[in-house]
Amino acid sequence: MSTVHVEKSATSVFETRDFYLACFLRTSGYQLLDLRKNGHRKLFVFHDEPTRHSDVMAFYNDRATVAPLAFSSTIKDMKGLLHNG
Secondary structure (H helix, E strand, C coil): CCEEEEEECCEEEEEECCHHHHHHHHHCCCCEEEEEEECCEEEEEEECCCCHHHHHHHHHCCCCCCCHHHHHHHHHHHHHHHHHC
16 A cells, blocks of 8 residues: 655645545545656645545445446546646
């Protein structure tokens, strides 16, 4: 699992290199703050939420639910960000 929790000034952010986790978080309503380079890979930076730990664990334990069409649409959007950003 490639995730990092970072405190930046008054804003708490959550960073991950996991593409599908990033898509899940965005579909779940997390605000994407930045997409930045991390070597040859990209790092998705989100505004952290109090429920993030349980949301991430639900995702990895196959207990999370999101609307399938919304998730599919988010995957397409995020791939566009990766290739055009």
